[in-house]
Amino acid sequence: MITSVLVANRGEIACRIFRTCAEAGIRTVAVHSDPDADALHTRVADAAVRLPGATPADTYLRADLVVKAAIASGADAVHPGYGFLSENAGFARAVLDAGLVWIGPPPSAIEAMASKTRAKELMGLAPLAEVTPADLPVLVKAAAGGGGRGMRIVRRMEDLTAALESARAEATSAFGDGEVFVEPYVEDGRHVEVQILADTHGTVWALGTRDCSLQRRHQKVIEEAPAPGLSDDLRAQLHGLAVRAARAVDYVGAGTVEFLVSGTKAHFLEMNTRLQVEHPVTEAVFGIDLVAEQIRIAEGAPLPDEPPPARGHAVEARLYAEDPSRDWAPQTGTLHRLSVPASVRLDTGYESGDDIGVHYDPMLAKVVAYAPTRAEAVRKLAGALEKATIHGPTTNRDLLLNSLRHKEFTTARMDTGFYDRHLPDLTGPAPDPLAPLAAALADATGRSRFGGFRNLPSAPQTKRYEMAGEEHEVHYRHTRDGLEADGVRVLHADAGRVVLEVDGVQRKFEVSRYGDQVHVGGVALKSLPRFPDPTAQHAPGSLLAHMPGTVVRIADGLGEGSAVEAGQPLLWLEAMKMEHKITAPVTGTLAALNAVPGQQVTVGSLLAVVEPT
Template sequence: MMIHRLLVANRGEIARRIFRTCRALGIATVAVHTDPDRDLPHVTEADVAVRVESYLDAAGIVAAARRTGADAIHPGYGFLSENAGFARDVPAAGLIWIGPNPEAIEAMGDKIRAKELVARAGVPVLSGDRTFPLLIKAAAGGGGRGMRVVTDPQALGPALRAARAEAAAAFGDGAVFTEPYLPAARHVEVQVLGDAGGRIWILGDRDCSIQRRHQKIVEEAPAPGLPDAVRAALHRHASAAAEAVRYRSAGTVEFLVDRERIFFLEMNTRLQVEHPVTEAVTGLDLVAWQIAIAEGRRLPPAPPAMSGHAVEVRLYAEDPAAGFAPQTGRLRAFDFPAPGVRVDSGVEPGSAVGVHYDAMLAKVVAHGPDRDSAIRLLADALRRAAVHGVTTNLALLRAILADDDFAAGRVDTALLDRRLPAWTGAGTGHTIRKAALAAALGAAVTGAATAPVQARIPAAWRNVPSRERVRTYRCGATAYQVSYTSRGGRLESSWLPGVRVVRADADGRVVLDDHGVRETYRVSVAGGGADVRGPDGAYDFEAVPVFTDPAASVAAGSLLAPMPGLVVAVPVAVGDRVAAGDPVVVLEAMKMQQTLTAPGAGVVAGPIAAVGRQVAAGEVLAVITPPEAREPADAPESPGAVEPPGVPAPVAVTPVVEPSEAAPVAGRSSGIAAASGGVALDPSSGG
């Protein structure tokens, strides 16, 4: 049963990771892709590639395998990886299925049945009583979809309806169940590996407690600070769960750990997103073992010993300061130059990040002899990384690794919610101001060097030498009014007391002296802004124009799309009366749903973006007028575009700020509300 050509029924990062093992084993590779993914690296790196309508098109994927001469299919994680029907279809087509037996997938795929099954094997489970707070979960899937936390009994009915609808849309099954919500518990999981002969390996444990919206973003192995008795019990219960379904291949048993108490959550019958940390501490290639087991190979009597500690972070195209809204764009740079770290990515410089799939760009993994060493290595890798062109959670990840609670191993599933304001505000001080100054200086020198006319005029020259030139740059939600001038052909700035400009070169190098400490910045002018890489990290700065386009004005009460996405539901109609917080439009981007709600009581004024329409970030989706306001006589005909009533606002001119007054200013507030309601994550996003 030797495998010679393998098709990966997946995309992006996990497809590339599986291909890497295939190349090491001498196995030819087949990629599948949809139209939005046709230029991604996983397509170009495979030996051959086939277009499919969807990564959920089981029949199309099997046909692609037959057509390309593949003799095996690996599902990766998400999509069809836990689909028992697909696991049966693959062998029925004469192909080798790289994954667990369909019976195990079926038994563990229904979370209600899985709890009953493991409980009979002596594994402790959470009861389904109605003690508040409680958690509503989808019975047929995971990844955060169909999941709601309910703290108030009055909110239970609406939350159940929303969870059922979300679960039905995601998994084709609206069944949900409830369990007590333990916000101070830890999320700890155990990696298992089983062969066809019934031998089960326990390959240690992982802590995955740092989560946003029930989706992991930091994982580490082994789980820090567990008492020996708790760790031994976790391994024992994981083994019992795997043996209960005669588990074969790689899988993960997930638990909640509340001090000394342990509760079974679920079993993921597939490879986990966070499997690299287990590979780092065991020295195993779990994909290679999945292939070997599918070929009929048996596990040795005992697994290898664990060594050291590993930490992984997930890099997402999202804005943590804006409710983790997915972000799109084209990557101008994607570079992790630090040695000694593993980067599993689905993108490269130039890749387009769209709205169709999960927002994860990469996983960055560091392994060291102990936890402190691994964290230090990973933190350094994130500091040196340059990811430009798309807003990401990179700064948040750096803040997490620098946090005292995280460093001490004091983690639980609610830690991110408690610390988010501090973690997202970590880059708004002196450090980022120096980067903003470097951006302005680098842009000035580059602009002067490349000017098509008057190229001999010095950078930052002006005919009113008593005032410094002012340029405004925005990074995230904060704007910085940077002032600088040219004296004797040299750039100077009094914007930051104690910071002196040493040099600014046309090649993008800017050197600053901060109270006697010299720092070098690399600036790349890009479009209307500048990408800056400095000693404390990388930043994207957007240049704020001096003159504001009056066409950019929108009517008061407008609901704007917070991200590019697809309109999937509009529960209101023009003329309906709504109360503050009522849902108006539901958007989906990167398989995450976001509900836009009414900013206040009023009447829905047209037009409303139609269901099925793709909208751009910042586009007006609807307007809520106060109840006493008169509705406009004529609504604009262009769908999704609302002209502001009355006379356009006059052109706004950014005032020149005296150097002594120049300081970061708060991000402009439009007074436009876009509240987030229910959230659903892509079933392709894995565990």
């Protein structure tokens, strides 16, 4: 019997595994980098071992250090979670060679499915050997790794060479393996996957389907189980192919087989030899704990001949610290408050007051709703997100809400091109127009020494706020009856709560302030100074870093004095596992280049200046 588990991971998945271990009476051990010394997964574990350094390459990807940590802490088993070393056959072997229990598939199965090209060969498929105009569009894809890294869609032959080079560079940086391949790109396809679970006695379960079509940059955003609208024949075909893939490599444990579905045809994508981020929706529908099953299987226990029946529907939304309206730029800073209604499941690696750093994925939490029907589950999840309190850096919460309520999603007609078609509509500024006024009134009462009473009306007061990228100016005055604003009746105002009446309708606002950042309900505002700072100006054509990160490369042949075209890539930043392209804002001359590969930059750092022609 396993008595102590080290989780070779961090954040949300480490906390989730620890929760199951605690319920089973199993001691837990965390590993942490220096930035994660006070992270939630480090705090909740029974024991923690430091991995010196900050970057994943120096810490969570060091198999030797993780194995040493397991031995030093007295753990007798290792769970890899997902990402990092979870699909590294060498790490699995090192764990087993150290006499520890590996809570995962055999190294041989990981190795067989680690390369997407070899996985396709096992399934009797092969990538394109040569690309012709008739094959377009195609997808350039990294053979190793996942998470959308090293993937490029190519629609024109003249773009193929650049896409191959870019994908190779990103794959080498992310996985240490620059091998890429090319396959047909299925337009308007759905991303459907099958959860499998296999024991050491020859039993393989296909635990239904999941739809993960809503993706940004090939990374999933909203997932659900079961995948809606599949025929019985197609569902049976997917289950059969998934079981076939598992048996082909003598699979053991939890894994996922992924497909692209177009019409009634299923195209095999890959097999992920680990637990998936979206596993909670399958747990909800089948009423099981997949991590608990992984542990039982690692202890040698057999599965029943048949899985439990599926009931109801579950939907999961990934809450990210990112700005979808600014090319999904990751955000950092203090998460002042995180709270969601108890009616939904919350898997997170953060608590109120924690800092969101630059080194890791920007996912804050997974919010999961379960209900008897799909429509009820979607409504329940949207309602919970709307009522959630998320104070701190910008998140994708509004995007998630708008996505869940979009007609294409509610009628289950979505596909992987959903955000390509609808992103501007889903991220357009539509915050509450009364939010700046509520912020100003709360600030006025919170800062006034003697309250809002005045024997005579005062001169109008003015405050400025930035909301959804736009500046808003509000006016109010103090009177003998309290605060007053044109067209709005102020029923109550204090530092934390404002009640307004507009056209006979009463509106209530909860207000929180953190320095110059103000949250009014779900709306984030920035308090602006009365007069703009004249020193905060930059020359026209200046390119500023809109996120903290690392400069990973500069465009070939680029230097000061180079002629550039508007939209031309100049350099690439990497932040939180994502690569961001910085392009020339205008056609002109590169007057200054202040960035070099490997340089760490902060928000607002001047990267380059392009003088317009």
